[in-house]
Amino acid sequence: MKGAMEKDVVTVRIFEEDKIALGISSIVGTRKNQEDSIYGHVEGGNAIGIVCDGMGGLQGGEAASNAAVESLAEAWYGQKDIGDIPEFLKNQAVAADEKVFYLQNEKGEPLRAGTTIVAVIVQDKKLYWLSVGDSRIYLIRGNEILSVCKDHNYRLTLDEMLRSGRITEEEYAKEEGRAEALISYLGMGDVSLMEINKNPFMLENRDIILLSSDGLYRSLSEQEILQIVKECGEDMQKAASELTAQALGEKVSGQDNTSVVVMQVQYS
């Protein structure tokens, strides 16, 4: 509650609080292990959401995604006033990268695992994001859905090469089978390719922010995702559960771990 004082007249004005509705869901799909880790937290008009998709065989992926989520969540939680949020996100990405790089197995050997990360911080109606890898952040406003970050995979490299004339269309087509290979992730030890918006995105009432691992968008098209979210109105938890359920429903086999964090801002 905010108040204003005037001489000896106490005037208390009650502002409608900004609200953020949050929903999270994470499924194993048809895989043996859950290598995704997620986190979402709302405090007044501020929020954080994180989705990490780990890889590395046996327990490696799980350990990596866990470590990254914990690292960022603890840092956000522990700070009273972050200040420069993009700078904070960049530093935390580098810190998490180091942590994952140095993870060890029971024998004390390097775990050699990695993880993607998508994270958003909402503060005072401003949206900041971080992405390393091929998990995605979608913004939904009205009837429009938009993925805000580039996927850090081989396709990115191929597109650049095609554009600059280093490869032909035929060569591009030949390479497409490998296009999904990740080229940036936490755990490299020297991660440099990451998406962070320097300028905050100004949120409007009823904007929806959706974070997901690739399991979601490999099963559902953007229009399908938009439709499902809209059908759930203001119930973000329902939206999250519906999304993962439908992603699984799309495939009889071969459904990857799928995780989503979805939040809607409600401003008066």
Add this chain to the structure above:
Amino acid sequence: MNDWCPDCFRRTWKNGVCSSCGFQEGKEGKNLLRLALFCKLNGRYLVGRVLGSGGFGITYKAYDLASQEVCALKEFVPRGLVNRFDGQSQLYVTSRENESDFEHGKERFMEEARILKKLEGIPEVVTVKDYFEENNTVYFVMDYIRGVNLIQLMKVYGGAIPAKEASEIICRVGNCLEQAHTRGHIFHRDISPDNIMITQDGGIKLIDFGNAKYLVSSQNKTMSPVLKHGYAPPEQYSSSGNQGSFTDVYALAATFYHIVTGTRLKPSPDRWGDDNYVPLEEQIPEIPKKCSDAVSRALILNSRQRTQGMGEFVRGMQWDGGTDSGGGSGQAGTGTSRGMNVIPYVRLAAQGKEIKWNLAPNRITRIGRSGKCADIVPGKDERMSKAHCEIYYDSILECFCLVDISTNGTFLKGHKLEKGKIYGLKAGERFAIGKDIYVMEVGIET
């Protein structure tokens, strides 16, 4: 030109077939951008058949009228950017926007020629004989290598090359790359079995430095054209990936893995957690654990955790009597090379002492004060550096190659050698550690 063969350039071409070499018309497939057959370049090179082409250029077989030798001619033709009209030699850039890309591309292309020129003296590297500009583009001329690449050699052996021979080949290539890395500050970036050739006289040639880049250049992070999946480490899939000597280390280890098992590794981005990686010692019992471990370490996906330097990899790969640190006088390792029947040696000729060290052909041997840093220790004089100079015997060129890496200098015929540069010596010649601290003589025994 009607009776000239586009492949061997003998005048035995009739009805679309050469009666000397058997080359047939239509064998090479249509290449719309190629130069007209038998056009002349730089006043001396007759253009023959196409040997290969890629995103950057076309390599032709050519005949040097001046030296009367067959050679390989590489032309810069960036497919997305240029066109050539039928019957004409000029290359045209297809649009104004492409002009600057084309100019940059020409520069990069000529870098390969400059890189090879810089590596002159390393026996495994193809020699650049000439480079010039013509037809609005750039060309360079190299030796034409007659031989088979490792893919073809695998077929000859029925699917996989015997482990010992394979490891010798790989060590040879590794030594060559180490020199390129440390002396030329150049890394290859495209190592694979089809880029390694065994020549007719048993030598080894590393071809296609087209992807090579100067280590120190700020262009370090540029892209490479389409990758060799199965040999390219993860950092090559990204245009912002840091590449270095460790990039070649991975590719060379992956090449060894392939030629010795007959199976290519999975593309590196798919090798998460190494779950299905089977170490060589489990597949081929004759491979020693030390060698298998060296390969496994070189195949670590993370470039920071992987074996960093080629020298370290090669030392781990060596089978018998490898030159591990802690050497002294005596046999400096064995390793054999095809067609070898001489034993090169270096001896200390002074002060009534007669000490002789045999050298493993084609293997860099260090001379210095410290047993930890050098293979040959002629003495303990403080003025000699711990690692003073390097020497190796090139069995193809049949000469010794000497490089100074010292503080006080190495001297040849009274002249101080330029540090880092390769000098040739014939058997019987002498060089000195410092001006005259230790006088060494090289020779060969049959």
